[in-house]
Amino acid sequence: MVACAGIKMENVNSVLVETILSVAGAALTWFLIWVRKTLQEKVEQEHLQQLLLRFADAIDTAVREAAQTVTPKLKEAAADGKISEDERTELKNNVRLAALDQLTAVDREKLAKLFGVEQLDRKIDRQIEAVVQRLKEKNV
Numbered sequence: 001m002v003a004c005a006g007i008k009m010e011n012v013n014s015v016l017v018e019t020i021l022s023v024a025g026a027a028l029t030w031f032l033i034w035v036r037k038t039l040q041e042k043v044e045q046e047h048l049q050q051l052l053l054r055f056a057d058a059i060d061t062a063v064r065e066a067a068q069t070v071t072p073k074l075k076e077a078a079a080d081g082k083i084s085e086d087e088r089t090e091l092k093n094n095v096r097l098a099a100l101d102q103l104t105a106v107d108r109e110k111l112a113k114l115f116g117v118e119q120l121d122r123k124i125d126r127q128i129e130a131v132v133q134r135l136k137e138k139n140v
Contacts, residue, residue, distance in 0.1 A: 051110055054103060059124065062098035063131040066091060096124050 070091060074083050083091070100108055112120055 048114075051107055051114075054107060055111060056127065058099040058102035059095075059127040060131050061102060062095045063128055063135065065098065066095050067132075067135055070094070092125070092128060095128055096121075099124065099128075 071083070074087050074091065103111070114120075115123055
């Protein structure tokens with residue numbers, strides 16, 4: 001009878017250890033999946049922030065270049081020293097193209113996917129206007 005009780009107790013201990021290990025394994029697996037997902041989201045967020053910084057920097061650079069090179073020539077060529085609406089539109093389009101040229105094809109693709117093509121164009125226009133306004137305020 002003692003031998004039977006010993007065998008039963010060993011079986012119970014064996015089942016208990018297997019259950020504990022299974023639960024611990026499942027908990028560890030869940031934790032590792034959660035850590036991976038959290039790190040992946042953090043990396044994606046960092047990539048998005050870097051993309052938006054490159055986007056803003058490209059627009060800022062393109063506007064500053066136009067302000068230093070093209071705008072003075074246009075004003076000089078105009079009889080009254082002011083840029084016409086057509087010249088302003090052409091200048092804005094050139095700045096948009098210059099800004100987009102500073103970005104890689106992958107960055108442009110990601111931005112178009114993020115905002116949509118039409119929304120991206122509007123965002124570029126708003127960014128250009130914001131940079132122009134800042135430059136006017138600083139008198140650069």
